[in-house]
Amino acid sequence: xxxxxxxxxxxxxxxxxxxxxxxxxxxxxxSFQNDDEALEYxxxxxxxxxFLVRRERSKGNPEHPLGVxxxxxxxxxxxxxxPVKSGEENASKRLRKKKPSxxxxxxxxxxxxxxxxxxxxWVVVNFSNVHNHELLDxxxxxxxxxxxxxxxxxRERILALAKGxxxxxxxxxxxxxDKGVKPGELTFTEKDVKNFLQxxxxxxxxxxxxxxxxxCKFMKEKNPDFxxxxxxxxxxxxxxxxxSYVGSVRAYTIFGDVVxxxxxxxxxxxxxxxxxxFGIDNNGYIIFxxxxxxxxxxxxxxxxxxxxxxxxxxxxxxxxxxxxxxxxLKDAVVSExxxxxxxxxxxxxxxxxxxxxxxxxxxxxxxxxxxxCRVRDLETREEFxxxxxxxxxxxxxxxxxxxxxxxxxxxxxAVSYLRSWFFGGLLATGDLSVKSFFRGxxxxxxxxxxxxxxxxxxxxxxxxxxxxxxTRQNHQNFQMKTCLPLEEHASTILTHYAFEMFQKExxxxxxxxxxxxxxxxxxxxxxxxxxxxxxxxxxxxxxEVSCSCKGFECNGILCRHVLRVLSLKNCFLVPEKYLLHxxxxxxxxxxxxxxxxxxxxALRSLASIIIQESSITKDRFEYVQWxxxxxxxxxxxxxxxxxxxxxxxxxxxxxxxxxxxxARTVTRGRPRKLKxxxxxxxxxxxx
Numbered sequence: 001x002x003x004x005x006x007x008x009x010x011x012x013x014x015x016x017x018x019x020x021x022x023x024x025x026x027x028x029x030x031s032f033q034n035d036d037e038a039l040e041y042x043x044x045x046x047x048x049x050x051f052l053v054r055r056e057r058s059k060g061n062p063e064h065p066l067g068v069x070x071x072x073x074x075x076x077x078x079x080x081x082x083p084v085k086s087g088e089e090n091a092s093k094r095l096r097k098k099k100p101s102x103x104x105x106x107x108x109x110x111x112x113x114x115x116x117x118x119x120x121x122w123v124v125v126n127f128s129n130v131h132n133h134e135l136l137d138x139x140x141x142x143x144x145x146x147x148x149x150x151x152x153x154x155r156e157r158i159l160a161l162a163k164g165x166x167x168x169x170x171x172x173x174x175x176x177x178d179k180g181v182k183p184g185e186l187t188f189t190e191k192d193v194k195n196f197l198q199x200x201x202x203x204x205x206x207x208x209x210x211x212x213x214x215x216c217k218f219m220k221e222k223n224p225d226f227x228x229x230x231x232x233x234x235x236x237x238x239x240x241x242x243x244s245y246v247g248s249v250r251a252y253t254i255f256g257d258v259v260x261x262x263x264x265x266x267x268x269x270x271x272x273x274x275x276x277x278f279g280i281d282n283n284g285y286i287i288f289x290x291x292x293x294x295x296x297x298x299x300x301x302x303x304x305x306x307x308x309x310x311x312x313x314x315x316x317x318x319x320x321x322x323x324x325x326x327x328x329l330k331d332a333v334v335s336e337x338x339x340x341x342x343x344x345x346x347x348x349x350x351x352x353x354x355x356x357x358x359x360x361x362x363x364x365x366x367x368x369x370x371x372x373c374r375v376r377d378l379e380t381r382e383e384f385x386x387x388x389x390x391x392x393x394x395x396x397x398x399x400x401x402x403x404x405x406x407x408x409x410x411x412x413x414a415v416s417y418l419r420s421w422f423f424g425g426l427l428a429t430g431d432l433s434v435k436s437f438f439r440g441x442x443x444x445x446x447x448x449x450x451x452x453x454x455x456x457x458x459x460x461x462x463x464x465x466x467x468x469x470x471t472r473q474n475h476q477n478f479q480m481k482t483c484l485p486l487e488e489h490a491s492t493i494l495t496h497y498a499f500e501m502f503q504k505e506x507x508x509x510x511x512x513x514x515x516x517x518x519x520x521x522x523x524x525x526x527x528x529x530x531x532x533x534x535x536x537x538x539x540x541x542x543x544e545v546s547c548s549c550k551g552f553e554c555n556g557i558l559c560r561h562v563l564r565v566l567s568l569k570n571c572f573l574v575p576e577k578y579l580l581h582x583x584x585x586x587x588x589x590x591x592x593x594x595x596x597x598x599x600x601x602a603l604r605s606l607a608s609i610i611i612q613e614s615s616i617t618k619d620r621f622e623y624v625q626w627x628x629x630x631x632x633x634x635x636x637x638x639x640x641x642x643x644x645x646x647x648x649x650x651x652x653x654x655x656x657x658x659x660x661x662x663a664r665t666v667t668r669g670r671p672r673k674l675k676x677x678x679x680x681x682x683x684x685x686x687x
Contacts, residue, residue, distance in 0.1 A: 023048050026109050030124045035071055036439075038111045038122050042073050050135030051107070052076035060113075068113070071122075075107040077133050107131050150188045150196055156266070158193060163271055168193050208270070209238030211449030212293070216243055219452065229308040233295075240301060242292035242308040243452060245459065251287045251589055252313050255279045255582060258424045259289065259318040260345065261309075263302070263329060265435060270448055273297050275305050276437065280424055282587045284497030286437070288459045289313070293451065302332035310336070320421050324348045330412070341421040344413040346376070349406075356402040361395060368395050377415050379549065384416045419550035424582070425501070427554065437462070467589075481507055485572035486563060490579070498583035501557045509560040514568055524561040534561045543575040556580045 023045040032038040039053070046053045056078065059070035079102045110126035150158070154175065161171045168190055176183060216228040225246035231239045256279060263275040273296070277289035290309055294301040310317065320341040323329050325348055333342045353372065358365045371391050378384045388407065397403045411417040418427065441458040442451065478491040481503060490502045515523040517535075524547075525533030535548040545566065546552075551559030558566075558578050566574075581587055614624035 025129060026124050026127050028124050028127055031114075032111070032122045034120075035068075035111060035113075035122050038071075038109075038124070039073060042109045046075070049129075050137065051131065052136075054078075056108070070110070070112045073109045073111070075105040075131060077101060077103050077105040077131075078108065080104055103133050105131050105133060150192060154188070155196065158196060160266070162197055168197070208448040212241065212451060213238055215449060215452045216241065227312050229311055231304065239295045240292065240304050240308070242290060242305060242312065244290035244312045245288075245456070247463070247589070248287070248289050248459070249313060251279065251281070252289050252316065254587055254589070255281050255287060255424075256289070256313065256316060257319040257582065258322075258422060258426055259320070260322045260426055261306075261329075262324060262345075262348075263297070263326065264324050264348065265438070267293070267446075267448065267451070272448075273301075275302075277309060278437070280426055281589055282495045282498060282583050282585070284425070284495075286462065287589070288437075288462065291455050293448070297326075297328060299328040299332050299335075302329045303336055306332055306336040320423055322423070322426055325352060325409075325413070330409075341418075342412065343418055343421070343423070343427070344409070346413060346427065349413055357397075357400075360397075360400070364395060376413070379416055379419075381414075381416045384410070384414050419554050421554065422556060423554055424556060463589075482510065484567060486566060486574055489573045493574075493579050493585065494583050495585050495588070498557065501555065505551070505557060505560040506563045509564040509567065512560060512564045514564055522565050524564055534559075536561050536565045538562070538565050538569065540569065540571070543577065545575070545578070552578065556583055 023041070025045055026042060032041065039055070043053045052075070053073055054076050056072040056074045058068050058072070060068040081102050106128055107130060108126070108128050109124060111122045112125045114121050114123045157175060157178070158171055161174055166174065171193060172186065172190060173183075175186060179186070213230060216226075216230070219226045220228065223246070226243070227245075227249065228241065228243035230241040233239045258279065260278045261275060262278065263273055265274040265276070266272065267274060273294050275292045275294065277291070279287045279289055281287050290312055292305045292308065294305060317337060318340050320343065321333060321337060322343050322345045323333065325344045330342065330344075333340065350369075350373075353369060354365075357368060361368050368391075371394075375384060375387045375391055378387060388410075392398055392403055406413070415427070438455075438458055441461070442454050446454055478496070478499060480487055480491070484506060487503060487506050490506075491499055494502060511527055512524050513527050515525070515533075517523050520537055520539050522536045522538065523533045524536050525531075536545065538545045545558070545562045547559050547561045549559050549561060551557070552562070558574065610624060614620045
């Protein structure tokens with residue numbers, strides 16, 4: 001018997017059947033942020049359809065430049081039947097023959113990692129929904145062990161409700177209401193919640209606070225460059241603690257102009273908020289600056305955290321700082337960073353909209369959300385305030401307290417109020433949060449005494465990935481799209497990430513018309529518009545340009561309006577002052593070195609690109625194979641020993657200034673360092 005589930009609805013558009021949500025089937029080309037998200041989506045689809053999902057084969061490993069780059073997710077009945085154990089003892093225990101659980105079912109979803117412009121996505125490359133067995137009753141499927149699990153988000157919520165005094169029954173009801181499901185439709189049972197809470201009871205917050213402090217002292221003894229600040233309420237009772245690594249401090253000196261301070265994470269088992277300072281480097285990768293575990297969310301606690309951060313960073317103030325939409329934190333920033341421009345993260349504001357307005361607006365919520373985003377991005381303050389009033393009136397939100405709160409603080413999040421300040425691309429960044437950074441390393445069950453170490457593992461893993469991607473980018477060529485001299489000049493100076501922003505602006509600039517209004521002043525308007533536009537002033541004598549859109553001031557990249565004027569004025573080079581140091585290649589956190597670590601990383605990245613390019617055609621493959629064979633024989637004839645003393649000194653110097661995480665004796669979570677090039681060497685030898 002073959003059962004095929006036909007996709008009777010459009011991919012990507014949620015449908016409903018009765019009161020239960022129906023998950024659309026996956027489709028080839030569908031993209032996910034990570035493989036966990038893909039697994040969750042396919043599992044939800046399978047649950048609706050009547051089968052379970054398991055991970056089958058994977059390709060790649062920590063030694064591969066892309067890590068694990070391919071996964072096969074299959075039906076729980078895929079594969080040949082498992083062999084039955086023989087023997088009289090086993091035979092006597094089996095009262096009857098069980099039907100094999102596996103029957104070679106072909107239903108599967110295959111996903112593959114895709115890296116584009118430094119961003120990683122997992123794309124569906126194959127999907128089959130043909131089953132050769134009867135499907136399960138989806139109404140009872142959630143009782144299956146394969147679907148009984150408590151996600152990280154649910155664990156955080158359970159602990160928060162338990163801290164508030166809710167018993168298990170109230171916790172279950174609250175979660176059912178949060179998710180909009182009927183009683184008994186959660187992915188876990190009452191017993192699962194009791195077991196989870198029981199495992200969290202044995203925690204001693206005061207004792208583990210002192211253990212956390214001991215961990216920092218131990219790391220300071222091992223590496224004097226490790227930095228931390230703390231305060232105690234009384235003897236051996238930790239109040240606040242903040243720390244940073246030597247590489248993070250160095251990164252801040254280069255890229256500390258814009259900082260994102262995320263305080264949305266909480267260690268519910270200890271009832272302690274966590275704050276993490278992030279930044280963005282010249283290659284567009286998130287970099288870690290520091291972390292703090294606080295006693296509570298009061299303004300005084302945030303003031304201490306900001307004071308500690310400045311002390312860790314040698315007193316250097318950031319130019320701009322983004323935070324969560326938190327009034328107490330806003331007051332702390334105004335008090336401690338009076339010369340720093342403060343703004344609320346747009347992503348965090350958007351994440352709050354569902355809880356504020358989805359129930360109130362019901363079916364109109366999605367339309368309101370789209371209108372909110374449009375008004376948020378308007379260019380002038382007059383336009384924003386006019387359109388805001390119309391939107392509020394249209395949806396009947398004049399008396400809503402959240403709408404009032406947003407409008408009062410509009411200068412902290414509305415784009416028209418923020419254009420004159422530098423955000424380096426962080427203003428419109430998507431899911432940049434502690435939760436995404438800590439995913440896989442820290443969760444609600446992480447012990448406080450292990451927190452510093454686990455944060456270090458996460459930081460090291462993030463920096464390793466950034467270093468590897470940066471090294472790969474250095475071997476890739478830019479593709480010119482306009483053939484304008486300005487574009488070619490920028491490509492020789494900017495990193496790939498910054499050049500892509502520049503290239504987008506210069507490509508769009510060709511769609512604009514220029515009208516000279518006075519000497520050195522121009523009106524630049526889209527060719528389809530009959531009014532409006534932006535004013536550009538250009539003084540060739542002193543190479544000064546500016547635009548009313550404030551694009552350069554906000555992103556550090558010349559806007560399309562200025563580039564259009566420069567092209568018409570026969571400027572073939574981008575003025576030096578408008579190629580910011582923070583976007584240049586030489587500003588990389590991973591400078592060239594002759595040490596062993598750099599050599600290994602550089603060769604692995606180069607080998608990865610060679611493999612990708614040479615495997616496209618047979619002629620390329622044979623050409624590369626012939627040259628690599630000769631190269632390998634030549635290398636074997638070279639001396640195997642290097643000048644050990646000099647090499648060690650260079651390697652140690654590089655590690656001391658660049659590595660973000662000091663050496664640790666114990667490693668939890670993902671591997672702290674990628675292994676050497678053993679496998680790559682074997683592959684080259686085989687070729």
